[in-house]
Amino acid sequence: MMVTVLFYLLAGLAIGCAISCVYHRNPLYSAVSLIGVFISLACIYLTLAAPFIAVSQILVYAGAIMVLVIFVIMLLNMDEEPRPDNLKYLIGVGGGLGALLIAQALYVFYAVNKAGSASVVTTAAGQTKSIGLAMYTKYLLPVEIVGVLLLMAIVGAMIMSRRFRAERDAAGENGE
């Protein structure tokens, strides 16, 4: 009962924040709304007894990625986006994709209802220990692949920043 009320509250908040994220023309308002979406999703994970996923959602998305986004918005001092005028043809594409998404959601709803409560997994799924065990035994290979991918991204970022610095030094703008 309590959890259901909380779910509808948080889901409403998430949807409201998502709409405001798309709707606002000021990039900073959009970014703040997106943070709202992430935090409401994290709260929903908490009500689903998955504290580790909830906390990593906040730590990674709200705490790290969005800070960088806001950082960039602040540095570039972006103004309100002008209203684009020639995007009529996108209405059909957007509507089609939206219909597809709604159909998918309805199918999931139907499938879950049909399967009944038998599909509910054990509550330990969201605990730190079970996630750690699953990651380092059953899904070790994907985890390693993702790790190598991230390492490549880090090395790439470093090489790019070094090249820019070298070009700047060559141009004689070596001032800090």
Added chain:
Amino acid sequence: MEPILKTIFPFLAIGVGIGAAFGVVMMIVAYTVLAERKVLGWIQGRIGPNRVGPWGVLQPFADLFKFIFKEEIAPDKSTKFIFYLAPVVAVSCALMPMIVYPFGPEVAVNLDFLPYGLGAGITKIPLTIAKLDVGVLFVLAITSVGVYGIALAGWSSNSKYSLMGGLRSSAQMISYELAMGASIIGVVILAGSLDLTEIIHAQIRSPFKWYIIPQFVGFIIFLIAAFAETNRVPFDLPEAETELVAGFHTEYSALKFALFFMAEYINMFTVSVMAVTLFLGGWYIPGLDLLARTIGMQAWFGVGTIGYGLISVGGFLLKLFAFLFFYIWVRGTLPRFRFDQLMNFGWKFLLPVALSNVILTVIVVFFLNR
């Protein structure tokens, strides 16, 4: 009456717990401000506040009332909604970690005196509000969200000093968060848990009793990163008076400024609690149980009794106050970093040292467990 009472009793109990913890934290925070002014006064050869009440003990309340009754000003060109949102974000993110602080051990109680059998089945009360499976990560996550308070305040004020302060602070907090997280990993590996209460119990079981001994490097890194995370001297670049007037809160007045001020001190409290819990054994006082057994007072001060609980909470607060005093002491002693020095120090020294500490801990734990 009885079914209603039975339904709301758990909420009532949690509410009382939160209220008590909130009151304790806020009082300590208020008096940290006074202690800071007093101790700084002594360090600098002054007296400090001494007019409001004897020795100035009522000064925090005088300050609070002054903040409340000051005029409320928002700059003309500021982004109003975010300008008002920022202090709320800052203070609520600072207060939220409170629910996982382990204030003390479990205490055995007898609640049979309550009407309608409300206390039936309750034999132990933990002196912490929520025993979260991921307590350490929760604190880190919420404090990382606290950056928004400062960043948004700096942006929405529409002032160059505020913007520079906000930018500096976000850059600094992102950089030092990494080192802070990495310094905690060592403790988490040793304890084998992310739960703050469980970490304290793991420390009690370990031969060292306090993790400051095996994790001394981690402790030093945590301490330095904690100073940077709370924007305190010598890392108080976001509000460097000589360069930025007052940094991100230049345009804030009245209660909005008071909220930022409070958030800073509550954050100080939070990192002190984390340092005490992770490295100094939390509420655990080595030898207390042994002493109680030797002098034959186990019924009063043995593990799980109310006497043991109270003394443990006292020990926790004592360690906490030592940390808060250290903060103030450093503020009275050290000068401020330069900004590029700060970034270089964080990324090129602190983070590599923290990571090598993690690797070393992993290797040692691996060979010990074989």
